[in-house]
Amino acid sequence: MTTKSASKKRNGFRKFWRLGVEEYNTHNFDISPDGELIVREGNYQYNIFDVVKKYGTSTEIVFPTVIENRVRDMIETFNAYIKVLGYKGKFHYHYAMKVNQNKEFVLPAVAEGANLDVASANELYLVKKMIEQDKFNNKIRVICNGPKTPRYMELIEELRAKGLIVIPIIEDLVELERMSKFKGEVGIRVNLNIKVESHWDKRYNRYGFTEAELLDLGKIRNLSVLHYHISSQIEKIDGIIKPLKRALELYAKLKEKNPGLDTLDIGGGAGVPYEKKKHFYSAKNLIHQIIKNAKNQCDKLGVKHPNLITEWGRYVAAPAQITIYKILAEKTVDNKGNNRWYVIDGSFMNDLIDTWAIHQKWHVVPVNNMNTRKLQKVWLAGSSCDSDDKYTSGGGYILLPRLEDCEELFIAILDTGAYQDSLASHHCLLSSPAKLIAQNGEIKIARKREAPEEVGKMFGW
Numbered sequence: 001m002t003t004k005s006a007s008k009k010r011n012g013f014r015k016f017w018r019l020g021v022e023e024y025n026t027h028n029f030d031i032s033p034d035g036e037l038i039v040r041e042g043n044y045q046y047n048i049f050d051v052v053k054k055y056g057t058s059t060e061i062v063f064p065t066v067i068e069n070r071v072r073d074m075i076e077t078f079n080a081y082i083k084v085l086g087y088k089g090k091f092h093y094h095y096a097m098k099v100n101q102n103k104e105f106v107l108p109a110v111a112e113g114a115n116l117d118v119a120s121a122n123e124l125y126l127v128k129k130m131i132e133q134d135k136f137n138n139k140i141r142v143i144c145n146g147p148k149t150p151r152y153m154e155l156i157e158e159l160r161a162k163g164l165i166v167i168p169i170i171e172d173l174v175e176l177e178r179m180s181k182f183k184g185e186v187g188i189r190v191n192l193n194i195k196v197e198s199h200w201d202k203r204y205n206r207y208g209f210t211e212a213e214l215l216d217l218g219k220i221r222n223l224s225v226l227h228y229h230i231s232s233q234i235e236k237i238d239g240i241i242k243p244l245k246r247a248l249e250l251y252a253k254l255k256e257k258n259p260g261l262d263t264l265d266i267g268g269g270a271g272v273p274y275e276k277k278k279h280f281y282s283a284k285n286l287i288h289q290i291i292k293n294a295k296n297q298c299d300k301l302g303v304k305h306p307n308l309i310t311e312w313g314r315y316v317a318a319p320a321q322i323t324i325y326k327i328l329a330e331k332t333v334d335n336k337g338n339n340r341w342y343v344i345d346g347s348f349m350n351d352l353i354d355t356w357a358i359h360q361k362w363h364v365v366p367v368n369n370m371n372t373r374k375l376q377k378v379w380l381a382g383s384s385c386d387s388d389d390k391y392t393s394g395g396g397y398i399l400l401p402r403l404e405d406c407e408e409l410f411i412a413i414l415d416t417g418a419y420q421d422s423l424a425s426h427h428c429l430l431s432s433p434a435k436l437i438a439q440n441g442e443i444k445i446a447r448k449r450e451a452p453e454e455v456g457k458m459f460g461w
């Protein structure tokens with residue numbers, strides 16, 4: 001039994017490290033009485049310090065249950081608002097595979113009713129493999145984005161002939177021509193003339209047709225889906241609602257010449273609260289706003305409510321993985337106050353490339369020694385010989401326990417499940433982290449940490 005004051009103290013530390021908070025997606029995180037990081041899965045729990053002592057670092061830990069819960073809750077929330085608000089269209093969720101193609105991510109999503117959105121022939125090939133093994137229900141719907149190479153088109157045709165619902169999204173005039181003999185439904189992508197708040201608020205977007213070009217096309221054979229993907233990690237709800245309303249105006253106009261058009265695919269973009277700081281929108285409120293605004297806009301335009309598709313990837317995948325490193329060494333930072341470098345046994349440049357590519361902010365917590373007030377301001381350094389291989393939390397600092405107070409110190413980087421794996425690289429030939437799966441109270445090794453021979457082989461040795 002913990003005493004009252006001990007539990008109060010622990011609550012203080014939990015709050016300090018921003019754990020146990022639903023809005024931050026840390027409700028399944030806790031601190032053990034010994035100051036070790038705990039992750040819960042229902043009534044199972046994992047002591048992360050024990051896990052890394054057993055399996056070593058650098059290590060990624062995937063929690064498939066998080067994916068299942070997020071997909072299930074999302075679909076249920078959409079369906080609930082559709083019912084409550086009297087929206088007449090149906091909702092289909094498509095998991096964007098490019099966000100994380102690992103089996104341990106895709107299968108839990110599919111198990112909870114996700115359809116798929118693929119971005120290449122190679123991603124579609126994985127779908128084909130699952131269909132051939134009778135592992136996927138052939139009612140699963142697959143949206144095909146990305147340039148339709150001959151190999152990609154062949155696969156699309158092959159899977160359609162097998163009875164699968166594959167919907168290629170037409171991106172340009174060449175694809176429009178190529179699709180003129182396609183027997184199934186097709187979608188078309190618009191590059192909406194609108195800006196939203198996110199890292200990718202780019203002035204020039206090369207994907208899809210402009211609004212004017214689309215309206216000039218007239219009738220498009222077998223058109224059933226209008227698609228757009230405005231951006232990723234959209235900062236405000238408004239950045240999702242504004243494009244939705246604009247797309248519905250276009251949808252209404254396109255439908256005049258294309259009566260078979262019955263679905264609007266609003267792409268990805270739902271964000272996650274990486275920084276655990278400022279107020280971030282909840283999925284519940286976002287979904288409420290989507291259905292409410294879609295309904296009002298359609299009623300205003302006098303158009304039948306379309307079926308709605310979302311392709312949210314980051315939203316589902318990011319919180320389902322953490323990455324663990326050991327602190328190898330401490331060094332002085334010679335131009336900044338009291339900051340110290342903590343060198344990790346892995347690499348931001350290799351394993352978490354968005355740190356470097358888009359200045360991604362991560363939430364970093366210790367894995368052990370969490371209940372200490374003796375903290376040190378640090379910058380994190382990767383193990384590669386590159387001075388860009390670092391994480392300074394936007395030029396500020398991260399607070400972590402002092403090395404002199406613990407035998408060894410491990411850190412966890414939260415929300416690493418989206419995009420980092422397929423972007424990963426091998427600068428200085430460092431090994432990629434091991435991948436562990438935590439499910440049903442057990443830890444399984446999905447991928448071992450790369451051995452020197454394996455890394456060498458990739459480079460022809």
Ligand SMILES: *Cc1c(COP(=O)(O)O)cnc(C)c1O
Nearest residue numbers: 096229232268269311312313314
């Ligand atoms: C990348 C991408 C997605 C996923 O975006 P998220 O922001 O991760 O939800 C969805 N659809 C398309 C077409 C994409 O390119």
